[in-house]
């Protein structure tokens with residue numbers, strides 16, 4: 001169970017406290033792409049996400065994108081970002097985490113993993129002894145929001161339609 005428990009849980013990457021990470025001596029960030037930085041079916045990062053990734057580098061963090069997705073997906077997503085990146089990472093296996101730390105010149109004591117999935121990002125990071133940060137998947141957030149809006153729409157329609165019929 002411990003291997004499936006993140007060290008930190010935040011709503012989204014934007015809710016991360018960078019100062020707190022610095023206090024923990026975190027220097028390298030391994031970041032998942034799909035549903036962590038962007039919905040799985042969106043090709044590019046939003047302006048807000050781009051700025052956030054840029055701010056990480058400005059704050060002195062090393063960043064490496066580590067995704068289980070294909071080379072095509074990762075290269076395209078990274079086109080405008082130019083970050084270090086690993087595709088087909090096979091998380092939760094340890095290989096890609098090790099490679100990412102080599103690329104960032106960090107180690108297990110000063111590297112964190114940020115991702116939306118317990119069985120890939122958190123499990124993999126915990127197995128390596130890294131600091132693990134879980135975020136709520138972007139897709140499901142959109143899903144819940146859509147569901148919520150649809151429910152409201154239904155209520156509104158129910159309220160409006162009988163009146164019209166009564167006209």
Ligand SMILES: [Mg+2]
Pocket residue numbers: 032033034035036115116117
């Ligand atoms: Mg993901």
